Amino acid sequence: MSQILLHNTLTNALEPLVPVHPGEVRIYTCGPTVYASAHIGNFRTFMFQDVLRRFLRSQGYRVLQVMNVTDVDDRIIQSAAAAGIGIREYTDKYIQAFLEDIDALHIEMPEELVRATDHIEDMVALIEKLQQKGLTYTSDGSIYFRTAKFPAYGKLSKIDVAGIQAGARVDVDQYEKENARDFALWKAPKPGEHFWETRIGPGRPGWHIECSAMSMKYLGDTLDIHTGGVDLAFPHHENEIAQSEAATGKPFVRTWLHAEHLIIEGQKMSKSLGNFYTLRDLFAKGHKPSTIRFLLLSVPYRRQLNFTEDGLTQARNSTERLRNFVLRLKTAQFAAGSSEEIVKRIEKAENDFDAALADDINTAAALASVFDLVRDVNTAMDRGAFLQQDAPRAIAAMEKFDNVLAVLVDDDDEKLLKLGFGASKQRISSEQVEALIEERNAAKKRRDFKRSDEIRQKLTDSGILVEDTKDGSVRWKYK
Numbered sequence: 216m217s218q219i220l221l222h223n224t225l226t227n228a229l230e231p232l233v234p235v236h237p238g239e240v241r242i243y244t245c246g247p248t249v250y251a252s253a254h255i256g257n258f259r260t261f262m263f264q265d266v267l268r269r270f271l272r273s274q275g276y277r278v279l280q281v282m283n284v285t286d287v288d289d290r291i292i293q294s295a296a297a298a299g300i301g302i303r304e305y306t307d308k309y310i311q312a313f314l315e316d317i318d319a320l321h322i323e324m325p326e327e328l329v330r331a332t333d334h335i336e337d338m339v340a341l342i343e344k345l346q347q348k349g350l351t352y353t354s355d356g357s358i359y360f361r362t363a364k365f366p367a368y369g370k371l372s373k374i375d376v377a378g379i380q381a382g383a384r385v386d387v388d389q390y391e392k393e394n395a396r397d398f399a400l401w402k403a404p405k406p407g408e409h410f411w412e413t414r415i416g417p418g419r420p421g422w423h424i425e426c427s428a429m430s431m432k433y434l435g436d437t438l439d440i441h442t443g444g445v446d447l448a449f450p451h452h453e454n455e456i457a458q459s460e461a462a463t464g465k466p467f468v469r470t471w472l473h474a475e476h477l478i479i480e481g482q483k484m485s486k487s488l489g490n491f492y493t494l495r496d497l498f499a500k501g502h503k504p505s506t507i508r509f510l511l512l513s514v515p516y517r518r519q520l521n522f523t524e525d526g527l528t529q530a531r532n533s534t535e536r537l538r539n540f541v542l543r544l545k546t547a548q549f550a551a552g553s554s555e556e557i558v559k560r561i562e563k564a565e566n567d568f569d570a571a572l573a574d575d576i577n578t579a580a581a582l583a584s585v586f587d588l589v590r591d592v593n594t595a596m597d598r599g600a601f602l603q604q605d606a607p608r609a610i611a612a613m614e615k616f617d618n619v620l621a622v623l624v625d626d627d628d629e630k631l632l633k634l635g636f637g638a639s640k641q642r643i644s645s646e647q648v649e650a651l652i653e654e655r656n657a658a659k660k661r662r663d664f665k666r667s668d669e670i671r672q673k674l675t676d677s678g679i680l681v682e683d684t685k686d687g688s689v690r691w692k693y694k
């Protein structure tokens with residue numbers, strides 16, 4: 216295994232990766248908060264983590280990655296209450312959509328994908344530990360972490376803690392930057408809100424305790440790597456460190472990796488600017504999963520990624536160039552023999568690719584080594600200098616690169632069809648949908664549930680989401 220250098224936010228330095236357990240890298244990843252569909256900015260971070268884990272595995276490491284799903288927080292509770300359903304039911308459909316999205320992008324499933332609401336007991340136990348150590352206080356039924364009692368507070372985000380006021384506290388899950396406060400570990404229930412009855416009283420966990428409890432449960436007290444978007448460094452990750460290290464007395468994380476923001480055509484992505492995209496918005500505009508994957512991984516994670524139409528066009532062309540190259544290797548006829556020069560050229564590309572990724576996951580440099588090889592081999596083919604016996608060697612190199620890049624297999628149409636998109640699938644018109652829904656209502660009325668189920672299935676297969684509301688009316692939309 217060659218040495219892998221990673222930029223640790225904690226020390227603000229490039230450091231060699233030295234796993235706690237030799238040969239195995241344990242990674243915790245802050246996953247989605249499932250109150251809406253994940254947006255393309257979220258996928259920038261998830262894509263970085265995917266490249267990281269794929270590269271580690273290609274270097275012979277075992278990877279144990281845990282990703283949480285935040286299925287309880289302020290927004291979820293409010294949204295579920297507004298919809299008149301439980302939070303599990305409310306979040307289920309967003310979890311399902313998230314799984315479909317990562318599958319479309321060839322983002323590997325983490326070894327453990329864990330829901331916060333399945334781990335309330337672990338969070339309660341961790342809060343009790345902090346209580347026993349005198350690091351908490353209770354106010355109006357909520358339990359707060361006494362930030363001033365953790366002297367290392369601020370070490371990750373380098374936030375100025377001189378202004379911490381004892382007792383100044385904050386209740387919401389996400390709060391203003393630059394202001395260190397006591398934060399809620401456990402929140403007393405508000406009337407009508409979802410809550411759990413526990414040993415530390417009725418209520419629900421704060422957002423930060425969720426990640427501390429679940430990461431240490433599956434990965435041990437000290438993790439090798441903790442990843443997330445750069446906006447999570449404070450307060451979320453700072454609070455995770457405080458809770459975890461105060462409870463265990465051990466370092467919580469060896470290496471913190473933070474992915475920079477994604478912007479759209481040079482602007483911050485926001486709903487009000489109309490440039491807020493989910494993955495499915497981009498599929499609906501005709502972009503392929505492999506194009507989006509390529510664009511997201513092409514910019515090194517610590518650089519801001521400007522997501523543009525031009526970038527998408529280039530990404531599509533680049534992906535096609537790679538696929539065409541492999542096709543040429545597999546189908547063209549070359550003169551018999553092998554060339555030492557070509558074999559050396561291929562080996563150099565492989566070494567350059569690994570060296571680039573070992574240098575803090577420099578995907579831009581890694582891609583450059585691949586495209587340089589493609590150019591050189593294409594040139595050799597054009598002038599008859601590429602020989603038949605070297606084709607399998609070149610194909611093997613491309614497949615090795617693709618263990619990390621995952622764009623060579625042309626399954627875009629298949630992935631899109633699964634999600635109800637794609638040219639080969641005719642969208643049914645809204646008139647047709649309305650007619651089918653009317654027919655289904657009629658079938659239900661005469662208690663012909665077989666027929667009504669058939670129609671529902673037909674709508675689902677056509678990419679239509681049908682929702683039966685409480686008042687008996689039916690809502691629908693294109694997936």
Ligand SMILES: [Zn+2]
Nearest residue numbers: 245246426451
């Ligand atoms: Zn987290």
